[in-house]
Amino acid sequence: MTEAKIEKKILREEVLSERDSLNWSEILEKSRRIKESFLALPEVMKADTIALYASKGSEVFTHDLIRELLPRKTVVLPKVENARQRVMKLAAITTFEELSPGFMGVLEPLRAAKFVEKSAVDVVAVPVVGFDENLNRLGHGMGFYDVFLKGVEAVKIGLAFESQKLKRIPVSEHDVPLDIVVTEKKVYR
Ligand SMILES: Nc1ncnc2c1ncn2[C@@H]1O[C@H](COP(=O)(O)OP(=O)(O)O)[C@@H](O)[C@H]1O
Ligand SMILES: [Mg+2]
16 A cells, blocks of 8 residues: 555544544534535535535435425436446436435435436535545545546535544545535635
């Protein structure tokens, strides 16, 4: 493993053990604030098509955000097409019930879903394990979003709890930085 890879692994473990210690009511309350800040962003207000993801475990809870945006915007979610090659495609949904557990148990659009080109997306919400003030992103260590976000022009918005903010994240050549990070306390841009 390279030095950056080892350092990322250590940071991931630290930040996830802290995040896993949040109780469910704390997660819901912070997530509600994050949802409100996200919805108030001018980039989000003027967007037609928004890529979201369904949260799992101690991640910022996004299910209410998805439900709220469904009647207002074209909502698309990623679907893992080829896990080995880290390929995700985007599919549009019109109701939350169109989601079902896919790769790693993450809710994703059904197989029959209607695919949407990445270039059609105005805003993409990105899951975050850690972030820093330079808006570098630490993910789960599988690189799915680094592959997915490469060459994407949509505004990339990380959703995270303040406790996921790190001093510094080592950056590898393939890492794609965020444009904005929304926490329960602040909007970083
Ligand atoms: N654009 C890419 N093309 C090919 N492989 C990639 C790409 N982006 C990331 N990877 C691979 O994914 C792995 C995990 O990336 P890393 O940045 O450590 O994880 P994460 O962003 O999930 O924290 C890396 O070892 C890297 O080789
Ligand atoms: Mg990365």
